[in-house]
Amino acid sequence: MTVTFFSMFFGAGNLIFPAFVGAQAGIATPAAALGFIVSAVGLPVLGVLAVSSAGGFEQLANRVSQRFSLVLGLAIILTIGPCFAIPRTATTSFEMAVVPFSSGTGIPTWVWQLAYSLLFFALSYVVAQHPEKLSNALGKVMGPLLIALIVVLFISCVAIGGSSPTAPMGDYGDNQMARGFLDGYQTMDLLAALYFGIVISVNISQLGVDSPAQNRRETGYAGLGTGVLLVVIYAALSYVGVVSGSITTVDPAHDTGATVLTNLTQTMFGPVGTAFVGLVFIIACFNVCTGLISTCGTYFQRHFPRMAGLRMTYRIWSAVFAVFSFVVSNAGLSAIIKVSVPVLAALYPIAITLVALALxxxxxxxxxxxxxxxxxxxxxxxxxxxxxxxxxxxxxxxxxxxxxxxxxxxxxxxxxxxxxxxxxxxxxxxxxxxxxxxxxxxxxxx
Structure with a gap:
């Protein structure tokens, strides 16, 4: 169950942010990575524990008011779902895995993206139709494969090494730990943690755990196990970023964590390396997309079983989110991201406050x-x-x-x-x- 939880959390952002931290912080990476891990791992794990102890997110938010619970729930679900995170999974994986190999084909990039995102969301929708079996699709296959790919990348960096770590640059020129803590917000895993427990709880019930108290306890254990796994992965990726930055200096104003990973793999493995990191992105993004579609579909089916006189099943809601995300990923995603970032930044303090009070x-x-x-x-x-x-x-x-x-x-x-x-x-x-x-x-x- 821990690997399933990890697979749902770990998307493209979780890959690129710690690598970018290492590339910028250079010799000061231990402090920067610690700050990043505290916010990117510590807060989500505390969120899982807080929600588990309260009996669910709605029970926790109801301590403010029932109306607040509904409004905040909708805001979180729509923000981490179809309005931002789900479309980004297709767009990011496309840019990493397809764009480098589609130039020179004579086919416009938008055609490649249309075809890729159609296949991407169709497959995610199919897998998401059985949320109670996500442990089979994610935990037993996709999650372990993703971890194996990251391990290969880390071992390659250890074996090849690089020049001496660079001096801290960009936002990491000073106060590296504080900067890392703030950049940990960008994973937005605390918001996801408040609702991923829904799907995990269903999976635990399928394993024969019928007691609500035991179910909450097992969900908390899964969250703690995920936290340990994330700490190890983030530490490894931060080191990967240090090695990449020592080989090819990054431009903090224009480059991203994706650039850091691409620079490294191209230097070490050539075109094969580019294909490798593209595969990692596809797996990570597919895992998160499937988990988010399942989470959003479950939430809306529970709260809005009927719309305009029509019976809205989980299958229908998940189809709505898949189609909407497909459209957004092909038209206007950059605008959605620009608008969503301030919204996400507004939701995070509220979520942290609720978690702190619950603990x-x-x-x-x-x-x-x-x-x-x-x-x-x-x-x-x-x-x-x-x-x-x-x-x-x-x-x-x-x-x-x-x-x-x-x-x-x-x-x-x-x-x-x-x-x-x-x-x-x-x-x-x-x-x-x-x-x-x-x-x-x-x-x-x-």
Whole structure:
């Protein structure tokens, strides 16, 4: 089950980000990689544990309010699903695996992409039709194959080595650990962790675990096992990035982690290396795409079984997401990404706040139940204003008054300006809980 969970988490971003960290941080990679691992692994694992202990994401979000639970759930599902992550899986794998070999064929790139994405989403849809059997498709075949490919790449780097590690550059010129922590956000695995538990829970039930408490416990174990595996993989890929950067210097302003991997494989293996890294990307992206389609389809079938008088089954919902993602991946993905990044950045502080409160629920939050509402409210408002300012910048505009106001928040320059509002909300929640105890704390106590 751990490998299944790993396969659902580990996509193209998880491959390219740690490699890019190593290529930029150079000799300071240990500190940078540690910061990256804390946010890219630590937060998602804590998210799995928090959701498991609460009995599910909805039970956790209901501690704020039922309406909040529905709104946040929809926002997360649509953001990590058809509006961003699912289309990106096809586009990224296409650029890594097909584009290098399609030039000179006389066939326009958009035709290749159309054909590739059609096949990609068709196969993902077929596999996603049996979410209870994902452990067979992902855990027993695709996941181990992906891990084996990464191991081969790592061993090759160890054997070949490279020049001395470079000096830190770009964003990693200083404060490498803090920069690595912030870049760990880009995997967005904490948001995914809040809902991947749905599919894992179904798989665990299929193994004969009927007790809800035992099911939650097994889901937590799977999350911890995934965390250990991710730490090892991220450390290996960071080293791969260091070796690649010592062989071919990267341009932090224009290159990406994909460039880092391509430079390395081309240097070591030539065209075969390019095909190799392309295969790795296809497997990683296919795993994540299938897991996301399954997660989104399960969520919408549960919450919206009927639309406009029509019965919406899991099969129909998963088809809707596959088709929508196919269209987006071929038309306008770059615009979707530009808009989605500020939205994702706004959702992350809210998710971190919920997870933190859930982890101390038994010893703290349950005694001050209103801290959920007030803390999330203060963090959410701050995140929303930050999102508006970022979206204005994306569309070529600016809101100087808002930028100035947000700049007064401590740690705003590190994208942590929401911490002070979180503390304020926590204090208000404690005081409010003492002054006016909640008459009904259903779902608050474990």
């Amino acid at each position: 101390v629920h038994r010893v703290f939050s349950v005694h001050f139940p209103r801290v959920y509402f007030w803390t999330v409210l203060c963090v959410g408002l701050t995140a929303l204003l930050d999102c508006i300012a970022s979206l204005a910048d994306v569309f070529g505009g600016s809101l100087p008054w808002l930028d100035t106001a947000l700049a007064y928040l401590p740690l705003h320059q590190f994208q942590l300006g929401w911490l002070l509002p979180a503390v304020i909300g926590l204090i208000i929640g404690i005081v409010h809980s003492r002054i006016s105890p909640m008459p009904n704390t259903v779902g608050m106590a474990e």
